Amino acid sequence: MKLQLTPSFTYQLLIMLETKLIWYKHYRLFCDEVILAYDKPPYWAIELASVTYQGKAIEAVRSFIHSEQLSAGEPTGLADQYIACLYLKYERSEISWASFLLEAGRYADQCERVKEPCEYFYELLNYLEDGEFNLDVERQQREELRPRFAKEIEEIRKIYEVFRDYYRQFLSR
Numbered sequence: 001m002k003l004q005l006t007p008s009f010t011y012q013l014l015i016m017l018e019t020k021l022i023w024y025k026h027y028r029l030f031c032d033e034v035i036l037a038y039d040k041p042p043y044w045a046i047e048l049a050s051v052t053y054q055g056k057a058i059e060a061v062r063s064f065i066h067s068e069q070l071s072a073g074e075p076t077g078l079a080d081q082y083i084a085c086l087y088l089k090y091e092r093s094e095i096s097w098a099s100f101l102l103e104a105g106r107y108a109d110q111c112e113r114v115k116e117p118c119e120y121f122y123e124l125l126n127y128l129e130d131g132e133f134n135l136d137v138e139r140q141q142r143e144e145l146r147p148r149f150a151k152e153i154e155e156i157r158k159i160y161e162v163f164r165d166y167y168r169q170f171l172s173r
Helices: 007-018 024-037 043-049 054-065 078-091 097-111 118-130 135-172
Strands: none
Touching: 007 054, 007 078, 007 135, 024 043, 024 054, 024 135, 043 054, 078 097, 078 135, 097 118, 097 135, 118 135
């Protein structure tokens, strides 16, 4: 199996689902592999294998996280990995730079554990809007922001690439 089923991974899976970086076409074959690899596979993998609705997938993983089986607590840096998931969506052209800044700002506003406060993202968005969404402004902002989250982006990218392989396999069937 390409991914280790650690508590940290389970939290990362949740944020990848919450940000819609992955969906059932990404995780269905992964879950099938988990089920076959374990005598007693985790319940969330069994449930996820049969779910296509994103809300149900999030609920399944969140239920597992809040169960007694995973009482270690949320790993540090997870909030920054949420921002990294949004950044990967931007990088893949799934969302615009303005949408990335807005969503990152909203998340930072409610979370407060992100290394940059919500004002950081909102100020970048205001400057982008004031510049009429100029591509040079976007590039400058991206060059400023990316190094701040580089470690988290690369961590999430490694996991995401595995899920992209599962996605491609799913599409080829």
